[in-house]
Amino acid sequence: MQGAARQSLNGGAERGPAGVSVALDGSSLDGKGPLFGQIKRAVAGQILRGRWQAGERLPNEEQLSSLYGVSRQTVHKAIALLAREGFLVRRRRAGTFVASVRHDRFALPIEDIGDVITRNGGVYEFRILDRKTLRNGEGLRWPDVPDGTPLLSLDCLHLGDGAPIQYERRLVNLDAVPEVVDEPFDSVAPSRWLVDQVPWSSAEHTVKAVNATADLAALLGVEPGTACLSIRRQTVHLNRCITLVHFLSVGDRFSLSGSSITDSATELNL
């Protein structure tokens, strides 16, 4: 730990027995991990405990640095990170403010079905049900891709412990990923293959609930009309559409779940 070197150097704040700095307002650094992290925790703690209320202005970097007995840059790093994580809002010349808590965008991770099944100790398999090449606009249309573009169409079923879990309907842009025509997909699932092949850049998702049609119900082995989770994903790389997928999963065999990924509280061990 860098405590030893620091102790001899800084003399800003009072120090407890274990080299823990105690600021004037009673908040204190816990001595665990990097300094900027301690500052983050200390400041975030003040906010979460309501000591610094939403909308309120924080002491400036200069004051905080002398409050905690560290340099301005260290404070700056901590505060800038908290701002990036949405706890604080900073305005030049005006100061740093506790974010007006409208942190209303929770985030939900969407994982690969194969990963989910194997992680839960299940046996994952998949089957290619249908595979064909076609041109956009002939029979079906992918709106964000020009008509006439050659496409690979894949129908695929994902199974966990032998039971069908998810049906996948996928289009791949052959102009963007020509190599895909040579890939048999006999061991690697299309989603995995694409993730490994194509340098990923961005994706758009839509999630909704639908009733299973007769065809789909037969494939998934459920009654027609059973509620299914529908996930549509379009992946784009350098402004070119790569693939458009539609996942359909039986409602009670598959769900999305997770803590909000911008969960700073977890990160901060509060």
Added chain:
Amino acid sequence: MQGAARQSLNGGAERGPAGVSVALDGSSLDGKGPLFGQIKRAVAGQILRGRWQAGERLPNEEQLSSLYGVSRQTVHKAIALLAREGFLVRRRRAGTFVASVRHDRFALPIEDIGDVITRNGGVYEFRILDRKTLRNGEGLRWPDVPDGTPLLSLDCLHLGDGAPIQYERRLVNLDAVPEVVDEPFDSVAPSRWLVDQVPWSSAEHTVKAVNATADLAALLGVEPGTACLSIRRQTVHLNRCITLVHFLSVGDRFSLSGSSITDSATELNL
């Protein structure tokens, strides 16, 4: 821009007419915005364009800094941010590597229904259908809260342009938020009130698809069995459960959608 000051100082890399540094491998800084951002773009560009392949090792900070003609700290900041965003993996002594692209966690934002409706130009209303206080374990049980804890139970319906969109079943921990008993919820919806009142810390979500029961179908004005999106959210603050909500929305009247929020490509303007 800080270009003027920099031009006279650094003499590491070749410079074009507009003060744009051109590195030896042909990649170049675009001169737009902060230096560390330019480095980020330059490096991310190499990766996205496949010039540096997945798993490959990057030049070390020293080499990059002389390559781009900036200081090591600036390179460090850029590279550390890219690592934090998942493009790179760093290991001390070993070096910096292009992430083996398993960037398999896409993220989906979950927004407040009221926000969604008003943003789309609709008229948002809600109705409290039922409100009572009870103790945990009597009639129903909230697993993560001790039995006997006083709870507020709320049933609520959210409407867009007069049509029911979402049914909300909520429990609020009265030990954690005693003030809620005095709130009539005649103008502010419970979700909004809680977000404003309680310093938020973290939330857990589960999303799945269910078939509407007869009761629910009547409330939402659809046929029994219609597929509905079910969102369960538990909010926690400083290790205390605040509220447990269950949202049920008609499949084709409501959906979750969004770009992945860790979309560095967007952030990087690539």
Added chain:
DNA sequence: CGGCCAATTATGTACATACATTATCGTCGC
């Protein structure tokens, strides 16, 4: 009184330097 402009203040970026941390690599000893 109102608008323009300059001083001030707070954040933002960059560089230099120093030292901490930690795997890896290679060497030495057995």
Added chain:
DNA sequence: GCGACGATAATGTATGTACATAATTGGCCG
């Protein structure tokens, strides 16, 4: 050959200093 162990090379953190940037504040002038 193989394990212990220390040198080494990479990233990580902390501080000092300087200047850039932006926006509020306040004063000056019409």
